[in-house]
Amino acid sequence: MGVVVPLEESREKAASIGPLVELTAAPMQRVNDIILSNAGSNVDLIPQIARHLIDSGGKRLRPMLTIAAAEMCGYEGSGHISLAASVEFMHTATLLHDDVVDESDTRRGKEAARLLWGNQASVLVGDYLLGKAFMMMVEVGSLEALGILSQAASVIAEGEVMQLEAAQNLATTEDEYLAVIQAKTAALFSAAAEVGPVLAERERAERAALRSFGLNLGLAFQLIDDALDYNGDADDLGKDVGDDLREGKVTLPVILAYRRGDDDERAFWRRVLEQGRIDDGDLETALAMLRAHEAIADTVARARHYGAVSREALAPFPATPHKEALIEAVDFCINRVS
């Protein structure tokens, strides 16, 4: 029986992060060195906690965006190395604070720092890394890049507060959810990509293009993350399936299933997510409802939409290996859902 595979789906299946990783391998090695030297401190706890996260094999997608965007724009200096390291530090600081806020037990497949060293140290080491991120940016000397990244820092925190307010609230609309993920996730992707053309002193249109590329990639990335939370493999995910359910997070899959469900189903979601009363078998029930209402598939469809906008944003740039690698990275991010 022949199956018609839609064009987008087939290109995603073949997509790999490999080309982006290879193209940025040499500068990313320098980013790594800067990260390790700046995560040091005479205060023992700081490098211990920082390295626990830094060494735990995150994909380093955000700093790779900075490197690739700068190089695609013809930047030949070394400021993109420090900015990429700053972006990763901002991200790591956010993860440390997130785990405290979410009371998470695992992060990237390892025990969360807050369980090993306590919430207190996680808060403070996050602050330390954020301070270091700004120090590294200042060394690069681009006030424009500093403006973009410091604004991202505020917006990320704003998004996290919005998420906190939306938590355990099933009345959250799809638009409100989008505003949260745009702030908490897409803002850093956007800033990471935009500082590339800023360093290269490219014109406004190209900065706007890479800002849009990053923003839409970030939206797609978070949508897929939220889909994976109900659909992934715990080993690939670095966290457990159903974590969002246990933490009372109202993500798009749940928003769709709740709206499409009958009264009994809505009562189920309210008990589990709003009242936090989770019984054995509830995760399986939730997964069955999400499937029945095609909530995961439609979340992935939304991600595909933003992926298409993200790829489109790169149209003004000539075909280069960097451009191709960035486009394939978009496909790869969406393809994470198996």
Added chain:
Amino acid sequence: MGVVVPLEESREKAASIGPLVELTAAPMQRVNDIILSNAGSNVDLIPQIARHLIDSGGKRLRPMLTIAAAEMCGYEGSGHISLAASVEFMHTATLLHDDVVDESDTRRGKEAARLLWGNQASVLVGDYLLGKAFMMMVEVGSLEALGILSQAASVIAEGEVMQLEAAQNLATTEDEYLAVIQAKTAALFSAAAEVGPVLAERERAERAALRSFGLNLGLAFQLIDDALDYNGDADDLGKDVGDDLREGKVTLPVILAYRRGDDDERAFWRRVLEQGRIDDGDLETALAMLRAHEAIADTVARARHYGAVSREALAPFPATPHKEALIEAVDFCINRVS
């Protein structure tokens, strides 16, 4: 019976923060406006929490240092307004995170934000204010000021981690304690004062002078704070007498009393501070031991020493109302111990 009042003590008794407040009143009004407009957000929780702290009548000593230092150095622009607001935001962010780390119940005489809105929101709103602080600094456009303040942000967090490691450890030495308060408190006083001559583009020696002024004032300020914790009036203090004892904080008064005490006294301190077993009447016992060993008086003596160094640091500057007001502010800070 005649009493010989030492010169330093008599000058402190008469000291007031009034002249500094009056001299900086007009620019501080503008600082206030910037603070309020930047504490806004569409996310309701952010202005609620930010204003809870901002309106609760902190002395605004740190931003006043920035204003007075800049004006003393002949600065005529308006960048000092935004930098002063940034300094206050950094301080407010630190307070929010500190209260989470210390599990404090009160701050500036009000219920701590973490009790009203939760630890989670306190962490995130602190992050938001820190991001905003950097955005305001970027607008001023001085990379040198940005470097000084971003380094202070890292050092403050480092100091808080050091304090966490030293907590409940009576083996902490006086030097280790000094390293903690230099990082967690004096670094921001120092940076707040140093950015004044930086904006005014004054020469290195004057920047170093104001950096030293701020650093030593910060040390004196924290020493007095730690003395007041065992000697103050709860209303003036904005927190309760003995908070440090209850939180297991090993501050200089305790370090001195512990070292000077006999075996029974040391056992008492270990039970209360290291094991955290506090019984009724223990605060009174602690206060009596601190008095018997002159631990408070000697803590104040250390503060006087740093106050003298701080005043001395201003020697290169000609006599002006700003210089006099800054010197009197040093005396006032020490004079807080009644």
